[in-house]
Amino acid sequence: MVALCVVLGVVVLLLAVLVAGLLRSHADILKALHDLGAGVGDPADASGHDHAAAGRDPGQVAVPLTMGPALAPDRDSTSAPAVVGVTPTGDALAVAPATSGGLTLLAFLSTGCASCAGFWEAFRRPDHLGLPPATRLVVVTKGPEREIAGEVAALAAPGLRVLMSSDGWTDYEVPGSPFFVLIDGSSGRRIGEGVANQMSQVAELVRRAEVDATAFSLDTRPGRDIGLDGPQRESANDAELLAAGILPGDPSLYPESLEDLYGPPDARMPSATRHVRRVG
């Protein structure tokens, strides 16, 4: 009987020591978490940090708990801020898709991701992308601090608009690459975004969004229909002159007076002249 009591006493003593050890260990863990700022309440609350600092050993280093950058007050899930960065050749470039008037497709790609390789390759054949003709395609990689400009330049097709901007990835909350965002410039809003593995999927996204945008279009930017411009304009003029039999060196190309341009005064505005004569 005495032996049984002794054994029970020893067992109870051992259990008491074990529980005390567990409580001590738990208290140490809680204290460490509290010192890291992960205590109860808002971590941004300065009073909480001050309370922790009061009992901190001088040798301990404070570790701030970062909650991520604050969003601009005018930001929401459909806003389309300008993307500002540099090109792989070192030029500066800013694209404001919300003011473009048409559709802008932002393709967030990386040089290292395997899924992106197909898109870099597809963008070498812009006529086969299947995008509406007026769609502006802009490839956005992370900035020069995260991507090597030379590698981006090597992947980019000639004429492809490529912008290196880490801020652009943050502004559009890009989860990873490849990622696509479609912006309707007439409304200034994001109308589609998501991940795709093939260009055909992206083209289908754009096609559907274009149909929606057309159905609810509020476009106020008619532009100016003035025909051809630049070299095409000059070529068209030359073709018209040739068709009329006017060759280089023709005297009519070198007028010396208004009569050379408009003919004799009596020949100008013939209908008006006839009208005046009839009245007179």
Next chain:
Amino acid sequence: MHAHGIGVGLPAGFEGRIFKRQGNGIEVTNPVAQFATFALPDEVGDFGGGAVQLMGNDDIFAVLFEYSAESVGTRLFAHQGMPRELGTGDFQPQVLRRGLTGQAGTQWFFTESGRPFTFYAVIGSHARRSVLVPRVNQLLAGLTVDPVPAPAGSGAPWN
């Protein structure tokens, strides 16, 4: 955005680019900065050819074009400093590289930070200049030009 010694804090609604055209090995290309409130096409002439006809009535196109250093000190670039506050009277329909009905333009030649420039701006509607010119002034307020870097060997000799 900043490149080639030109910087700008773009006002809301503007996009732009600061670039140098590729030279042919003989000619020297200088920086060009173009800004617009509409989508700039890929191929745009230095002074907006190919772009100004895309402008709506409430649009703005502007270019800051640098000339070669030999132009510094000439009469054309005698004015020191970039214009920062333009008036509605500074925009005229006849000051346009490409005359388009309704538009108006302005052009200034000056030297800024020892570098010769011209600033050329087009507004989509002369009738709406009271609204558009302040936006041009917002753009001008954010433009900066870095000084010409000192040529190599002009500093104190290394001892």
